[in-house]
Amino acid sequence: MSNELPIDLPTGREELAERETVLELDGVSKRYGDLPAVDDLSLSVRRGEFFTLLGPSGCGKTTTLRLLAGLDRPDDGVVRIGGETVAGEGSFRDPEERDVGLVFQDFALFPHLSVAENIAFGLQDLQAEERAERVEDMLTLTGLQGYGDRGVDGLSGGERQRVALARSLAPRPAVVLLDEPFSNLDVRLRVEMREEVRRILRVLRVTVVSVTHDQEEALSMSDRVGIMHDGRLEQVGPPEEVFESPDTRFVASFLGQASFVPGRIEGDGVDTPLGRLATDDLIDPPEAGTRLSILARPDDLAVRVADIPETNGQVTGRQYTGPIFIYEVELDDGTVVGCQHNHVAEYEVGERVRVDIDARHPLAWYPE
């Protein structure tokens, strides 16, 4: 479809870190009435980066996006785009004066305009010829050749998404914002469109800030993710870093399934309901006597049959998700953990079992 267009290869992290900051939030807050929606948020995004704000609904991520687009005004703090202050320090720039594109959650296509007219909507400053050319380019890039004269009503979900993306990209904004871009598509189309959108955005080397509650989407598409909770950023980093060493319990439990195993440092080991671990098994082990919770993902735990005296818990549930089983085991101290098993069912609910930590990486922990 777009073979004639240059395709940028995925950028290396080091290179990305050297690029200039395109977009910056500095201590930004926004309240609705007494409710803080965004609370003292600071963040910077570099040119060409794909940055995702990830969090549960109501965490303030969409508000952050609206503040970036200029659709809402921050109560406090400064927003800078391309080095210029667009909000804060007593100034405010309207959306049309910001170099920002926005793809709306349900696309917000203009129902009274054709596909081509929708895409051309932000191009009123171009000459007619140039405009037609740009529209044609965008149609090609988004795989919509021949759709220009159609109305937007008859389009499928994926096609609407392509039009929305083409429309926001056509004026060549410095930053494009995606608001839950795939939430209106069915699951199968979602995976396909993720790849497609990533490809299109790479071609144009555009800086992206995306907002989603879908962790798989965030982890698979982004250069960096920021986890938001109650209007604050809990952690920012590359996907695998955030996933493997979450800074807070919230981040740990929001990303993937997480169990927390209580423990206490005694000498050079940690006493837990799963037996004694070496302190070196933990990331940055704390001093002796500290009580802590150790993050255990289902794949960090293994269940096995054992003689009764050796068992430390009882199977209380199991969840079949296709390739794997997740067993829910209630340990003898009452802690409930999820353990992953990739065989056919071997354990029955109610059966006594032994759970061991079987991680090949240092474990994250949180003070009690």
Added chain:
Amino acid sequence: MASGDGLGALVGRGDGHDGTARSPAGLTLVGALVAAAVLFPATWLVLRVVGIPLDRTIDLLTSPTMAEVLANSVALVAVVTLASALVGVPLAFLTARTDLPGRRVVTVLVALPLVVPSYIGAFAFVSAFGPRGEFADALAPLGVESIPSIYGLLGTALVLTLFTYPYVFLTTRAALLGFDARLVEAARTLNHSRWGAFRRVTLPQIAPGIAAGSLLVALYTLSDFGTPAIMGLDVFTRVIYVEYNAFGRDFAALLSLQLLAVTAVILAIESRLSRDASAYGGSGRRSGSRMRLGAWTFPALAYVCVIALLGLVLPIGILLVWLQRGSPAFAGGGFEFSWVVGWHSVYVSVLAAGVATLGAVPVAYLAARYRSTLTTLIDRATYVGFAFPGVVLGLALVYFGSAYAPALYQTIPLLVFAYVVRFLPQSVGSIRSSVLQVDPKLSEAARTLGRTPTEAFRSVTLPLIAPGVIAGAALVFLTTMKELPATLLLRPTGFDTLVTYIWRVQDAGYYGQAAVPALALVAISGLSMLVIVGREPNDVE
């Protein structure tokens, strides 16, 4: 239905996607009868005109009066429609899309002039601004010798605009509330200023709403009898009535038919305008942020106040002045007001509401549940009342009654029939939208639980559509209370209603006598507003 296969075949298939959508023959027959009854006066009028000798028809059609009447009517409709849009659209935008303080109150306030029947507004304005009126009297000591005449085109246009712009206000406001404000945000992120976004996104999408309201204004203006009659503007309705009373019946019939033709032209223009625009049902889930008025807040509020003052405070204030001055100077002349008159109004209005509801239920149910060419035709036929000016309808039935059914002429049944023809669309519309909101699966569920179609209708559908049925009946009741021209033409001799009473006393110049019934009518109209507002989804914010 098992019976009546012959008629069932006539009815044709339903809308394809479910094979059961074939309209029941009995119901279809009833609907067709209702439609035929409603169409009857129009066909009668046509036959009456065809009966006029050709050379006389040509004489009348080419008479200077005819040309003048047409010109006056078209000018009045154009001015009132344009002025209503200019007043109504900004008000709708202010209340629906900006941070205007007190916008809830303002919404009610600027919609309220609709409750003042325009002929009462016309009395009030004539009384206030006419020669030796309240204002002329008040201004005389200040050295103001004369104020511009309230009679004629400008006065009529002013009064009609003040009491009909709420149609444009309400439909535009509904369009703005249903409009997905994120589209404006999308336009803003695509480098459009506020005004650019309004012009290229908002306006094209609320245009059908503006057009719908303007159509109502145009139809109302064209069919209104009281206002031009009081303010002395020779438009169709006034001349038809005058000619009828002067026994120029051929001319009256011809004018009536021409008035229907002009109405048809307006309807055709509207349907062309709204043809491509019908499907923009915006999701309107999130209203987006409101526009800040800033320094414009005060001028906006001042504008609202001026409109409310002219459309609401002034007419009601004048009525209250009349009420207070109910002294001998204003009373008398054998026009003693009696509440029997009020009872007469209620009596005919209840009858009209009941009959209209009985006729509307089958039509609305057919149109909503069994869509086919025939059911759509039946549904549309009932809308003829919208296009039928009361004076024309009255006249058609007068011709019919006096020539062929003297037993019916000037009787309550014929009067009620006229009301039903005129106001059936309100009932059909209200019931149809209720039926559309009821999931057809519910009556299917009742069928699987052993109910016959009729039982299913009675036990499931009817209770669910009851609010719509009642609202439709209430609307018919309330508009019948206010109806003037058909009542004047068709009422039994000596049978006065609130409206005809007001008409007679104002005609004789005893304004003081009109205060009580006029205030009663305003209150009744206020109730009809409540019904309309109650039917609107709760989307004020």
